[in-house]
Amino acid sequence: xxxxxxxxxxxxxxxxxxxxxxxxxxxxxxxxxxxxxxxxxxxxxxxxxxxxxxxxxxxxxxxxxxxxxxxxxxxxxxxxxxxxxxxxxxxxxxxxxxxxxxxxxxxxxxxxxxxxxxxxxxxxxxxxxxxxxxxxxxxxxxxxxxxxxxxxxxxxxxxxxxxxxxxxxxxxxxxxxxxxxxxxxxxxxxxxxxxxxxxxxxxxxxxxxxxxxxxxxxxxxxxxxxxxxxxxxxxxxxxxxxxxxxxxxxxxxxxxxxxxxxxxxxxxxxxxxxxxxxxxxxxxxxxxxxxxxxxxxxxxxxxxxxxxxxxxxxxxxxxxxxxxxxxxxxxxxxxxxxxxxxxxxxxxxxxxxxxxxxxxxxxxxxxxxxxxxxxxxxxxxxxxxxxxxxxxxxxxxxxxxxxxxxxxxxxxxxxxxxxxxxxxxxxxxxxxxxxxxxxxxxxxxxxxxxxxxxxxxxxxxxxxxxxxxxxxxxxxxxx
Amino acid sequence: xxxxxxxxxxxxxxxxxxxxxxxxxxxxxxxxxxxxxxxxxxxxxxxxxxxxxxxxxxxxxxxxxxxxxxxxxxxxxxxxxxxxxxxxxxxxxxxxxxxxxxxxxxxxxxxxxxxxxxxxxxxxxxxxxxxxxxxxxxxxxxxxxxxxxxxxxxxxxxxxxxxxxxxxxxxxxxxxxxxxxxxxxxxxxxxxxxxxxxxxxxxxxxxxxxxxxxxxxxxxxxxxxxxxxxxxxxxxxxxxxxxxxxxxxxxxxxxxxxxxxxxxxxxxxxxxxxxxxxxxxxxxxxxxxxxxxxxxxxxxxxxxxxxxxxxxxxxxxxxxxxxxxxxxxxxxxxxxxxxxxxxxxxxxxxxxxxxxxxxxxxxxxxxxxxxxxxxxxxxxxxxxxxxxxxxxxxxxxxxxxxxxxxxxxxxxxxxxxxxxxxxxxxxxxxxxxxxxxxxxxxxxxxxxxxxxxxxxxxxxxxxxxxxxxxxxxxxxxxxxxxxx
Numbered sequence: 001x002x003x004x005x006x007x008x009x010x011x012x013x014x015x016x017x018x019x020x021x022x023x024x025x026x027x028x029x030x031x032x033x034x035x036x037x038x039x040x041x042x043x044x045x046x047x048x049x050x051x052x053x054x055x056x057x058x059x060x061x062x063x064x065x066x067x068x069x070x071x072x073x074x075x076x077x078x079x080x081x082x083x084x085x086x087x088x089x090x091x092x093x094x095x096x097x098x099x100x101x102x103x104x105x106x107x108x109x110x111x112x113x114x115x116x117x118x119x120x121x122x123x124x125x126x127x128x129x130x131x132x133x134x135x136x137x138x139x140x141x142x143x144x145x146x147x148x149x150x151x152x153x154x155x156x157x158x159x160x161x162x163x164x165x166x167x168x169x170x171x172x173x174x175x176x177x178x179x180x181x182x183x184x185x186x187x188x189x190x191x192x193x194x195x196x197x198x199x200x201x202x203x204x205x206x207x208x209x210x211x212x213x214x215x216x217x218x219x220x221x222x223x224x225x226x227x228x229x230x231x232x233x234x235x236x237x238x239x240x241x242x243x244x245x246x247x248x249x250x251x252x253x254x255x256x257x258x259x260x261x262x263x264x265x266x267x268x269x270x271x272x273x274x275x276x277x278x279x280x281x282x283x284x285x286x287x288x289x290x291x292x293x294x295x296x297x298x299x300x301x302x303x304x305x306x307x308x309x310x311x312x313x314x315x316x317x318x319x320x321x322x323x324x325x326x327x328x329x330x331x332x333x334x335x336x337x338x339x340x341x342x343x344x345x346x347x348x349x350x351x352x353x354x355x356x357x358x359x360x361x362x363x364x365x366x367x368x369x370x371x372x373x374x375x376x377x378x379x380x381x382x383x384x385x386x387x388x389x390x391x392x393x394x395x396x397x398x399x400x401x402x403x404x405x406x407x408x409x410x411x412x413x414x415x416x417x418x419x420x421x422x423x424x425x426x427x428x429x430x431x432x433x434x435x436x437x438x439x440x441x442x443x444x445x446x447x448x449x450x451x452x453x454x455x456x457x458x459x460x461x462x463x464x465x466x467x468x469x470x471x472x473x474x475x476x477x478x479x
Numbered sequence: 480x481x482x483x484x485x486x487x488x489x490x491x492x493x494x495x496x497x498x499x500x501x502x503x504x505x506x507x508x509x510x511x512x513x514x515x516x517x518x519x520x521x522x523x524x525x526x527x528x529x530x531x532x533x534x535x536x537x538x539x540x541x542x543x544x545x546x547x548x549x550x551x552x553x554x555x556x557x558x559x560x561x562x563x564x565x566x567x568x569x570x571x572x573x574x575x576x577x578x579x580x581x582x583x584x585x586x587x588x589x590x591x592x593x594x595x596x597x598x599x600x601x602x603x604x605x606x607x608x609x610x611x612x613x614x615x616x617x618x619x620x621x622x623x624x625x626x627x628x629x630x631x632x633x634x635x636x637x638x639x640x641x642x643x644x645x646x647x648x649x650x651x652x653x654x655x656x657x658x659x660x661x662x663x664x665x666x667x668x669x670x671x672x673x674x675x676x677x678x679x680x681x682x683x684x685x686x687x688x689x690x691x692x693x694x695x696x697x698x699x700x701x702x703x704x705x706x707x708x709x710x711x712x713x714x715x716x717x718x719x720x721x722x723x724x725x726x727x728x729x730x731x732x733x734x735x736x737x738x739x740x741x742x743x744x745x746x747x748x749x750x751x752x753x754x755x756x757x758x759x760x761x762x763x764x765x766x767x768x769x770x771x772x773x774x775x776x777x778x779x780x781x782x783x784x785x786x787x788x789x790x791x792x793x794x795x796x797x798x799x800x801x802x803x804x805x806x807x808x809x810x811x812x813x814x815x816x817x818x819x820x821x822x823x824x825x826x827x828x829x830x831x832x833x834x835x836x837x838x839x840x841x842x843x844x845x846x847x848x849x850x851x852x853x854x855x856x857x858x859x860x861x862x863x864x865x866x867x868x869x870x871x872x873x874x875x876x877x878x879x880x881x882x883x884x885x886x887x888x889x890x891x892x893x894x895x896x897x898x899x900x901x902x903x904x905x906x907x908x909x910x911x912x913x914x915x916x917x918x919x920x921x922x923x924x925x926x927x928x929x930x931x932x933x934x935x936x937x938x939x940x941x942x943x944x945x946x947x948x949x950x951x952x953x954x955x956x957x958x959x960x961x962x963x
Contacts, residue, residue: 072531085530092524094531193530197761226533227763305761308565311574312528316627332625336567359565359756368758 004028004154005476007207008063008214011157015062022062025157026106029064033108033155036479039136042150044069044081044127046109061103061218066156068147069110070117071202072191073097076107080193081125082115084313084320084343094191095226096160096202096219103218108156111146116310117167117195118347119143120417123408126345131404132174133477134443138401141171147205148175152477158215159205164195165298166397166421168203169433173396173446176435176475178463179205180212181421183453184428185230187216188223194309196302197228199425208473209434209463213237216456232454240457243468246280250462251389255291256420262399268437268445269395275469276393276462286389288381291423293374295415298422300358300371307355310348315339350411379427386452391462394420396433396446424450432459435472444472488723490716491693492645492683493605494708496658498637498668499612499676500543505633506611507534507577512635514674518617518628526633528572533762536561540635543667544584544609545768545776547637550665550783551604551658553588555773560765561609565756569627570614578638580757583608590641591785592657593803595649602654603642612636637667643682643693648712655679655705660784664809672704679708685719685729694719695729699743701736711736715743787812795819801829804837810847811837817854827861835875839882851885852878859888872945873897897946906939906947910955913938924960932956 003011003025014020030046037043043066067073070080072090074097079085093101100107114124122130122145130145132138133153140149144161148171151159161168163181172179180203187202194200204215217238222231252273257266273283315321315335322338323331344352358367385392397417407414424431429450436447447466451458467473505512508525525532541559548555562580588604612634617626639658645651659670659677669676679702684694699715702708714736719729734743759765782790784806791797791805791812806812811832818828836857840847860877863869869877869892880891892898913935914921923931932953939952 070531078530080530088530090524090529090531092529092532189531190533191531194762225535227535228533228761304758308563308575308756308758311565311567312530312572314567314569314574316569317527317572318529332569356756359758361754361756364756364758 001476002028002032002154004032004157006157008061008157008211011063012061015060022060022106025062026064026108029108029154029156032153032479036133036153037155039131040133040149040153040155041128041130042066042111042140042146042153042155043109044079044112044125044146045077047076047107061105061214063105063157064108065100065105066108066111066147066150066159067097068144068159068161069113070162070193070195071097071160072193073107073110076110078110078193079126080116081113081127082313082343082345082348083126084340085193085318086126086320088318090191092191094202095188095223097191099219099221105158105218108150111144111150111156111159113146114143114167115345115348116193116306117143117162117164117200118306118351120166120170120414121402121404121407122146122149122171123404124345124347129404132401132443134176135401135441137403138443139174139404141174141397141401143167143171144179144205145171145174148172148177148179151175151177151205151207154477154479157207158211160202160219161205162192162195162200162202163421163425164199164302165425166418168205169421169431169446169448170397170418172205172433173435173448174401174444176438176444176472176477177205177207178209178212178432178434178473179203179446180216180432180456180459181424181430182216182220182456183230183430184425185228186220186232186430186454186456188221188226188229190223190225194305196305197309198305199298199302201425209432209460209467210238210241212432212463213241213460230454235457237457237460240460241464242461243465244280245276245462245465248281248390248458248462249388250276250281250283251286251385251392252283253288253291253385253392253394254285255288256394260398260416260419261395262439264439265395265398265400265445269393269447272436272447272466272470273393276466279465279469281462283393284389286385286392288378288385288423290374290377290381294378294423294426295419297371297374297378298418298426299354299415300367301375301426303351303355304359304368304371305355307352307359310344310352313340313343315343319343347411375426378423382423382427382429382450382452390451390455391458392450394448394450396420396448400439400441400443400445420448429453430456430459432463434463434466435475436466436470437472438475487687488685488720489688489690490647490683490685490719491643491696492648492651492681492712493643494641494645494651494655495680495682496639496641496655497612497678497680498547498639498662498670500540500635500637501666501668501676502537502539502543502635504537504539506537506540506609506635507633510633513630514676516630518626519630521630522632526572527629528574534577534760536763537635540609541584541768542776543635543665544607544637545773546665546667546780547639547662548585548588548607549773549777550661550780551585551588551590551607551639553585553604553607555768556582556584556586557768557770557773558582558765559584559768561760561763562757563760564610566753568613569625570616570629570632572614572629572632576611576613577760577763578610578757579608590654590657590661592650592654593799594653597799600644600650602644605640605642607637607639610636610638643684648709648716651681651712652705652709655708657784660807664781664783666781678702681708681712683712683715683719685716685723695731697729697731697743698733699736700733700746703738707736707738710741711743714741718743784809791815795825797825797829801826801833804833805829808847814847814854814857818858821855822858822861824861828857831857831861835878839879843882850882852881856881856888863888863892867948868892868898870945870948876945906943906951906955907959909939909942909947910935910952910959913942914956914959921960
């Protein structure tokens with residue numbers, strides 16, 4: 001096995017015993033990128049020289065990390081895979097980047113994504129789609145498809161993604177890797193280019209649960225620069241990595257196993273439940289009665305915030321600027337219109353319009369305000385379940401990875417692929433996706449575990465126990 | 480307009496004041512909150528709204544806002560929440576302004592205003608909220624381009640909205656003065672309309688007397704001084720009455736005051752009805768201010784002008800007129816009080832403060848803070864007049880020299896030889912000379928024209944270069960004339 005196919009905790013062991021050097025690790029990743037990324041297209045930018053390496057006095061965790069194209073790195077072009085941000089080089093580091101630099105991490109490159117994280121397939125990128133390393137005719141999921149594909153395809157050891165409605169977990173499931181959306185406020189959003197501010201969280205995409213715990217430990221914590229970050233101490237997450245779920249009570253929401261779910265996915269999740277039962281966890285059916293409103297609520301809240309967050313891309317200060325040849329309204333208005341028309345892709349335009357509509361006077365009460373109210377109800381659903389359960393178990397996505405182009409012209413069916421992941425963002429709770437098997441076509445299936453706010457340790461404990469009793473996390477894409 | 484038309488209508492005015500708070504840093508980032516620096520030097524990724532940056536509330540700005548709320552007798556919303564006001568303009572780098580919409584920090588307060596006729600009127604403060612200022616567009620004529628300076632972006636602003644309680648341009652002017660004075664006492668802003676740290680928009684409508692419904696209003700903008708507020712409103716008041724008197728209707732619109740032409744004119748473009756799509760700012764978590772924190776701010780509010788005026792009248796026996804002038808400048812008020820602590824005749828102190836001292840300050844275009852005189856100095860001057868050491872004229876000169884040199888009163892009087900000549904022997908000689916030289920005036924006095932004595936006094940004063948005591952000279956003249 002090549003070194004780049006290992007997990008970070010394995011690599012750190014090799015480095016400690018001098019069986020491998022950080023340089024060798026980085027080189028093996030770069031070689032892999034050179035060999036396969038032309039086809040996979042996980043990256044939109046690969047750094048020639050190691051960015052972030054060797055910060056003085058850093059405790060050495062010299063792991064090659066791939067960064068999603070919506071997380072700001074000083075001097076590195078950061079575009080959200082949108083034409084409108086072409087050429088934008090932030091003069092500052094996101095807080096997670098600052099923390100990673102301190103840890104000694106090496107930034108391999110910038111990964112592909114749906115424009116501004118609008119999508120579930122990484123097809124909405126101005127750089128073209130990313131392909132799923134397990135089947136290159138299929139999508140890697142999205143919007144952090146580049147990050148998930150990079151880790152699954154051994155083109156990075158770790159990756160950072162962002163998750164607004166499932167954008168870490170769904171691609172992790174599609175690519176057979178681990179993806180964690182932390183509790184809202186657990187990780188600073190400073191330097192994450194906003195899609196929907198009240199839903200966005202940065203999180204790890206890794207090969208196994210142990211790595212996810214390691215990476216979260218590095219990036220988590222309160223940040224003076226983010227008022228929405230939580231002043232809650234960061235525990236040593238590796239202490240939660242125990243092969244023991246005895247005494248844990250896990251809820252299975254009945255609303256999640258209805259029509260639309262791929263039987264193979266359903267079967268894999270049922271098998272996972274059996275594994276955890278054998279390990280001593282207790283299961284019971286629970287109800288999340290407002291589940292059916294989650295997608296509608298999400299697309300109101302998220303697009304409303306997005307329509308405002310994307311207003312700053314106006315051609316005045318940075319990124320793209322276009323001026324029509326002939327004057328139409330006024331030089332200023334013409335510039336705005338021409339720039340935004342040329343700069344945003346179709347999905348971005350669709351969401352800006354949806355969000356603008358639901359915030360408009362006369363519609364606000366019926367859409368945005370109602371959305372906020374239903375959001376509260378959805379959160380209460382989870383509060384109620386967590387009063388008696390330690391965790392909830394569901395599929396991550398209703399299907400395995402679909403074909404490139406299959407849903408590109410059907411936004412609604414694309415939106416539905418986030419049905420299981422969206423509620424965690426609306427309620428702010430943490431959720432992890434771990435590999436739980438493969439379909440007959442050889443496509444990975446993801447198992448989602450959800451817990452109450454700041455109970456990431458519960459996720460790690462259940463995920464780790466599951467890994468220790470199943471082979472799925474050891475399966476690697478053969479290259 | 481004839482008298483009946485004038486009597487038929489009533490003017491209704493409400494003012495919106497934007498106040499820049501003089502916190503050390505901006506409202507949502509650590510940039511210095513300063514005026515007059517080179518363009519775009521006081522900026523950072525946060526106030527430039529660069530992608531991925533987030534606002535963090537400056538607690539000092541919130542404290543100032545609470546201070547203003549309490550001083551304007553407002554109720555304080557302890558649930559602090561911000562909203563986004565969405566609109567596009569190049570001076571607004573995020574495409575939205577962080578403001579407060581449905582939960583302003585302050586609401587339902589009032590200001591007591593002494594109007595020109597001496598009556599005291601209670602003007603309602605509907606709401607006051609905290610928000611961020613935008614940048615500044617500068618048109619570059621040579622390049623035919625618009626440039627943007629983002630230094631001002633993120634300056635903390637308090638928008639203070641009055642109720643439509645003002646009934647004339649003069650009342651609006653008086654309200655603005657009273658409001659400004661209160662804010663100056665709080666030391667939360669420069670309150671300088673010319674620098675833009677205090678800005679004012681006015682809503683004005685006209686209705687028939689006795690009608691309780693509000694007429695259609697015009698919003699008047701581009702008011703860059705207190706005088707402009709009054710002048711623009713006077714113009715607009717007349718314009719609206721003329722329109723109504725001739726059977727027309729007032730159009731709801733924004734009008735700009737043209738200082739040079741002294742008219743208001745409808746603002747072109749931008750006239751489409753704005754939908755700001757307010758919604759809660761998700762980057763700032765709402766929070767509750769503790770009662771204790773509000774109590775602490777309340778405790779730190781200084782005595783406000785109105786209270787001070789009432790106390791000065793009661794404690795020092797000032798008349799309303801003197802009192803108003805004295806409290807109109809917090810520094811002068813403090814100076815007065817220091818003087819009153821060491822000198823009993825407060826009327827004399829007032830006369831000196833409101834007369835010679837204010838004249839000197841106005842002539843120098845400075846405030847009391849910037850000049851070198853202590854209350855002890857002024858009282859020393861007054862005492863020297865009481866003791867006949869200085870004439871009134873010499874006393875004024877002494878004041879001037881003290882201000883210029885910063886030296887003590889004693890030193891100035893000695894160095895400049897300003898002390899009165901009270902040596903009656905020397906004065907008698909001078910008076911003799913004057914009488915000899917002005918035989919015809921002396922004749923007039925003998926013929927009964929008593930007032931001509933003043934002329935001789937003046938002549939004698941001239942010969943002593945103002946150092947003589949005029950009263951003594953008068954007496955000597957009378958004595959010598961009666962003797963002759």
